Amino acid sequence: MVNRDDLNVYCNDFLSVSKYKDYCPNGLQVEGTQTINKIVSGVSANLDFIELAIAEQADAIFVHHGIFWKNESNVIVGSKKTKIDLLLKNNINLFAYHLPLDDHPEVGNNIELGRVLGIKKMKPVDSSLIWQGELDTDLKTFSSLIEKQLGRSPQIFGRLSRSVSSIAWCTGGAQSFIDEAISLKADVFLSGEVSERTPAVAKENDMIYISAGHHATERYGVQALSEHLSSEFNLKHQFLEVQNSV
Numbered sequence: 641m642v643n644r645d646d647l648n649v650y651c652n653d654f655l656s657v658s659k660y661k662d663y664c665p666n667g668l669q670v671e672g673t674q675t676i677n678k679i680v681s682g683v684s685a686n687l688d689f690i691e692l693a694i695a696e697q698a699d700a701i702f703v704h705h706g707i708f709w710k711n712e713s714n715v716i717v718g719s720k721k722t723k724i725d726l727l728l729k730n731n732i733n734l735f736a737y738h739l740p741l742d743d744h745p746e747v748g749n750n751i752e753l754g755r756v757l758g759i760k761k762m763k764p765v766d767s768s769l770i771w772q773g774e775l776d777t778d779l780k781t782f783s784s785l786i787e788k789q790l791g792r793s794p795q796i797f798g799r800l801s802r803s804v805s806s807i808a809w810c811t812g813g814a815q816s817f818i819d820e821a822i823s824l825k826a827d828v829f830l831s832g833e834v835s836e837r838t839p840a841v842a843k844e845n846d847m848i849y850i851s852a853g854h855h856a857t858e859r860y861g862v863q864a865l866s867e868h869l870s871s872e873f874n875l876k877h878q879f880l881e882v883q884n885s886v
Protein backbone atom coordinates (compact mmCIF):
# COMPACT_ATOMS: atom_id res chain seq x y z
CA MET A 641 0.00 0.00 0.00
CA VAL A 642 1.28 3.49 -0.79
CA ASN A 643 0.04 7.05 -0.54
CA ARG A 644 -0.64 8.59 -3.98
CA ASP A 645 1.46 11.72 -3.39
CA ASP A 646 4.38 9.69 -2.02
CA LEU A 647 4.21 7.46 -5.10
CA ASN A 648 4.19 10.51 -7.37
CA VAL A 649 7.25 11.97 -5.64
CA TYR A 650 9.03 8.60 -5.74
CA CYS A 651 8.38 8.12 -9.49
CA ASN A 652 9.33 11.66 -10.43
CA ASP A 653 12.63 11.18 -8.64
CA PHE A 654 13.27 7.61 -9.86
CA LEU A 655 12.61 8.62 -13.49
CA SER A 656 14.44 12.00 -13.22
CA VAL A 657 11.36 13.71 -14.65
CA SER A 658 12.69 17.27 -14.17
CA LYS A 659 15.59 16.51 -16.57
CA TYR A 660 13.27 16.29 -19.59
CA LYS A 661 11.62 18.83 -21.86
CA ASP A 662 8.63 16.85 -23.02
CA TYR A 663 5.43 17.25 -25.07
CA CYS A 664 3.26 16.24 -22.13
CA PRO A 665 3.10 16.50 -18.35
CA ASN A 666 4.98 13.58 -16.76
CA GLY A 667 3.73 12.19 -13.45
CA LEU A 668 0.24 12.33 -11.96
CA GLN A 669 -2.13 13.58 -14.71
CA VAL A 670 -5.47 12.85 -13.03
CA GLU A 671 -5.90 12.57 -9.26
CA GLY A 672 -7.82 9.63 -7.81
CA THR A 673 -7.89 7.73 -4.52
CA GLN A 674 -5.28 8.61 -1.91
CA THR A 675 -4.40 5.05 -0.98
CA ILE A 676 -3.06 2.80 -3.71
CA ASN A 677 -3.05 -1.00 -3.48
CA LYS A 678 -3.55 -2.14 -7.04
CA ILE A 679 -1.94 -0.71 -10.16
CA VAL A 680 -2.42 -1.58 -13.81
CA SER A 681 -0.08 -0.68 -16.66
CA GLY A 682 -0.47 -0.24 -20.39
CA VAL A 683 0.95 1.60 -23.36
CA SER A 684 -1.76 4.25 -23.88
CA ALA A 685 -4.60 5.69 -21.79
CA ASN A 686 -7.25 5.25 -24.49
CA LEU A 687 -10.90 4.54 -23.67
CA ASP A 688 -10.57 0.75 -24.12
CA PHE A 689 -7.69 0.71 -21.66
CA ILE A 690 -9.49 2.86 -19.07
CA GLU A 691 -12.53 0.56 -19.27
CA LEU A 692 -10.28 -2.47 -18.64
CA ALA A 693 -8.67 -0.68 -15.68
CA ILE A 694 -12.11 0.01 -14.19
CA ALA A 695 -13.08 -3.65 -14.61
CA GLU A 696 -9.87 -4.61 -12.78
CA GLN A 697 -10.74 -2.17 -9.96
CA ALA A 698 -7.37 -0.48 -10.25
CA ASP A 699 -6.43 2.34 -7.87
CA ALA A 700 -3.87 3.72 -10.32
CA ILE A 701 -3.04 3.47 -13.99
CA PHE A 702 0.53 3.71 -15.30
CA VAL A 703 0.94 4.45 -19.00
CA HIS A 704 3.52 5.70 -21.48
CA HIS A 705 1.01 7.83 -23.42
CA GLY A 706 -1.27 9.80 -21.11
CA ILE A 707 -4.22 12.02 -22.08
CA PHE A 708 -2.70 15.52 -22.22
CA TRP A 709 -0.40 16.61 -25.07
CA LYS A 710 1.03 20.04 -25.79
CA ASN A 711 -0.06 20.14 -29.42
CA GLU A 712 -3.68 19.29 -28.60
CA SER A 713 -6.57 21.57 -27.68
CA ASN A 714 -6.90 22.37 -23.96
CA VAL A 715 -10.66 21.98 -23.82
CA ILE A 716 -12.23 18.94 -22.19
CA VAL A 717 -14.88 17.79 -24.66
CA GLY A 718 -15.77 14.59 -26.54
CA SER A 719 -13.76 11.45 -25.83
CA LYS A 720 -11.32 13.34 -23.60
CA LYS A 721 -14.26 14.34 -21.38
CA THR A 722 -15.50 10.71 -21.36
CA LYS A 723 -12.09 9.40 -20.27
CA ILE A 724 -11.53 12.01 -17.55
CA ASP A 725 -15.10 11.56 -16.33
CA LEU A 726 -14.60 7.78 -16.03
CA LEU A 727 -11.33 8.20 -14.14
CA LEU A 728 -12.83 10.73 -11.70
CA LYS A 729 -16.05 8.77 -11.12
CA ASN A 730 -14.05 5.63 -10.41
CA ASN A 731 -11.47 7.45 -8.29
CA ILE A 732 -8.56 6.11 -10.40
CA ASN A 733 -5.20 7.90 -10.49
CA LEU A 734 -3.59 8.33 -13.90
CA PHE A 735 0.19 8.43 -13.99
CA ALA A 736 1.91 8.94 -17.36
CA TYR A 737 5.63 8.90 -18.17
CA HIS A 738 6.77 9.67 -21.70
CA LEU A 739 10.41 10.59 -22.51
CA PRO A 740 11.68 9.82 -18.97
CA LEU A 741 10.38 6.29 -19.44
CA ASP A 742 11.92 5.82 -22.91
CA ASP A 743 15.31 6.75 -21.62
CA HIS A 744 15.57 5.22 -18.13
CA PRO A 745 18.69 3.02 -17.72
CA GLU A 746 16.92 0.25 -15.70
CA VAL A 747 13.24 0.19 -16.65
CA GLY A 748 13.15 2.31 -19.82
CA ASN A 749 11.50 1.32 -23.09
CA ASN A 750 14.82 1.26 -24.92
CA ILE A 751 16.73 -0.97 -22.52
CA GLU A 752 13.73 -3.26 -22.03
CA LEU A 753 13.21 -3.66 -25.78
CA GLY A 754 16.93 -4.38 -26.16
CA ARG A 755 16.60 -7.15 -23.55
CA VAL A 756 13.53 -8.61 -25.25
CA LEU A 757 15.41 -8.68 -28.59
CA GLY A 758 18.66 -10.08 -27.16
CA ILE A 759 20.79 -7.07 -28.14
CA LYS A 760 24.32 -7.22 -26.70
CA LYS A 761 26.54 -4.47 -25.23
CA MET A 762 23.65 -2.04 -24.86
CA LYS A 763 24.39 1.58 -24.05
CA PRO A 764 22.63 4.93 -24.41
CA VAL A 765 24.07 7.41 -26.89
CA ASP A 766 25.14 10.59 -25.07
CA SER A 767 22.71 13.53 -25.18
CA SER A 768 20.28 11.57 -27.35
CA LEU A 769 17.31 9.25 -26.85
CA ILE A 770 18.88 6.59 -29.09
CA TRP A 771 20.57 3.46 -27.74
CA GLN A 772 23.19 1.33 -29.46
CA GLY A 773 24.41 -2.24 -29.20
CA GLU A 774 25.46 -5.32 -31.12
CA LEU A 775 23.71 -8.21 -32.83
CA ASP A 776 25.18 -11.69 -32.98
CA THR A 777 22.80 -12.93 -35.64
CA ASP A 778 21.93 -12.39 -39.30
CA LEU A 779 19.06 -10.18 -40.41
CA LYS A 780 16.70 -13.05 -41.24
CA THR A 781 17.06 -14.64 -37.80
CA PHE A 782 16.74 -11.26 -36.10
CA SER A 783 13.56 -10.58 -38.05
CA SER A 784 12.05 -13.91 -36.92
CA LEU A 785 13.02 -13.13 -33.33
CA ILE A 786 11.27 -9.73 -33.52
CA GLU A 787 8.14 -11.39 -34.88
CA LYS A 788 8.18 -14.04 -32.15
CA GLN A 789 8.85 -11.63 -29.28
CA LEU A 790 6.62 -8.72 -30.33
CA GLY A 791 3.83 -10.78 -31.91
CA ARG A 792 3.93 -8.71 -35.09
CA SER A 793 6.00 -9.06 -38.25
CA PRO A 794 8.37 -6.12 -38.75
CA GLN A 795 8.69 -4.08 -41.96
CA ILE A 796 12.30 -4.15 -43.11
CA PHE A 797 13.88 -1.74 -45.61
CA GLY A 798 17.35 -1.59 -47.21
CA ARG A 799 19.70 -4.13 -48.80
CA LEU A 800 18.51 -7.33 -47.13
CA SER A 801 21.61 -9.36 -48.04
CA ARG A 802 23.77 -6.96 -46.04
CA SER A 803 25.61 -8.29 -42.99
CA VAL A 804 24.57 -6.68 -39.72
CA SER A 805 26.44 -6.32 -36.47
CA SER A 806 25.87 -2.84 -35.00
CA ILE A 807 22.35 -1.67 -34.18
CA ALA A 808 20.86 1.61 -32.97
CA TRP A 809 17.28 1.86 -31.80
CA CYS A 810 14.65 4.09 -30.25
CA THR A 811 11.14 2.88 -29.44
CA GLY A 812 7.89 4.48 -30.64
CA GLY A 813 7.64 7.09 -33.38
CA ALA A 814 11.37 7.83 -33.62
CA GLN A 815 11.91 7.10 -37.33
CA SER A 816 13.26 10.63 -37.90
CA PHE A 817 16.25 9.74 -35.69
CA ILE A 818 17.51 7.65 -38.63
CA ASP A 819 19.83 10.56 -39.52
CA GLU A 820 21.42 10.28 -36.10
CA ALA A 821 21.78 6.50 -36.50
CA ILE A 822 23.56 7.11 -39.83
CA SER A 823 26.07 9.37 -38.13
CA LEU A 824 26.68 6.58 -35.58
CA LYS A 825 27.46 4.27 -38.55
CA ALA A 826 24.98 1.68 -37.29
CA ASP A 827 24.22 -1.22 -39.67
CA VAL A 828 20.61 -1.29 -38.47
CA PHE A 829 18.25 1.33 -37.10
CA LEU A 830 15.08 0.06 -35.45
CA SER A 831 12.08 2.10 -34.33
CA GLY A 832 8.32 1.75 -34.14
CA GLU A 833 6.94 3.44 -37.24
CA VAL A 834 7.98 4.32 -40.76
CA SER A 835 7.54 7.56 -42.73
CA GLU A 836 7.42 7.94 -46.51
CA ARG A 837 11.03 9.13 -46.68
CA THR A 838 12.53 6.45 -44.42
CA PRO A 839 12.96 3.58 -46.95
CA ALA A 840 14.92 5.83 -49.36
CA VAL A 841 17.09 7.24 -46.56
CA ALA A 842 17.94 3.69 -45.48
CA LYS A 843 18.74 2.58 -49.04
CA GLU A 844 20.84 5.64 -49.90
CA ASN A 845 22.95 5.16 -46.78
CA ASP A 846 23.17 1.36 -47.08
CA MET A 847 21.48 0.93 -43.74
CA ILE A 848 18.75 -1.47 -42.71
CA TYR A 849 15.66 0.21 -41.26
CA ILE A 850 13.27 -1.88 -39.19
CA SER A 851 9.80 -0.63 -38.31
CA ALA A 852 8.75 -2.94 -35.48
CA GLY A 853 5.55 -1.23 -34.25
CA HIS A 854 5.03 1.87 -32.11
CA HIS A 855 2.78 0.09 -29.64
CA ALA A 856 4.74 -3.18 -29.82
CA THR A 857 8.09 -1.54 -29.02
CA GLU A 858 6.68 0.46 -26.11
CA ARG A 859 5.00 -2.31 -24.10
CA TYR A 860 8.00 -3.09 -21.96
CA GLY A 861 9.12 0.05 -20.09
CA VAL A 862 5.83 0.67 -18.36
CA GLN A 863 5.65 -3.00 -17.32
CA ALA A 864 9.17 -2.90 -15.89
CA LEU A 865 8.43 0.35 -14.04
CA SER A 866 5.20 -1.08 -12.61
CA GLU A 867 6.92 -4.33 -11.58
CA HIS A 868 9.55 -2.23 -9.82
CA LEU A 869 6.84 -0.21 -8.00
CA SER A 870 4.98 -3.39 -7.17
CA SER A 871 7.97 -4.87 -5.35
CA GLU A 872 9.06 -1.55 -3.79
CA PHE A 873 5.61 -0.80 -2.28
CA ASN A 874 4.04 -4.25 -2.21
CA LEU A 875 1.34 -3.41 -4.76
CA LYS A 876 -0.69 -5.75 -6.95
CA HIS A 877 0.19 -5.16 -10.60
CA GLN A 878 -1.29 -6.27 -13.89
CA PHE A 879 -0.32 -5.30 -17.45
CA LEU A 880 -3.36 -4.76 -19.66
CA GLU A 881 -2.86 -5.18 -23.39
CA VAL A 882 -5.12 -3.26 -25.79
CA GLN A 883 -4.28 -4.52 -29.29
CA ASN A 884 -2.90 -1.89 -31.64
CA SER A 885 -1.43 -2.91 -35.00
CA VAL A 886 0.51 0.37 -35.45
Ligand SMILES: [Zn+2]
Binds near residue numbers: 813854858
Ligand atom coordinates in the same frame (compact mmCIF):
# COMPACT_ATOMS: atom_id res chain seq x y z
ZN1 LIG B 1 5.21 6.53 -28.05
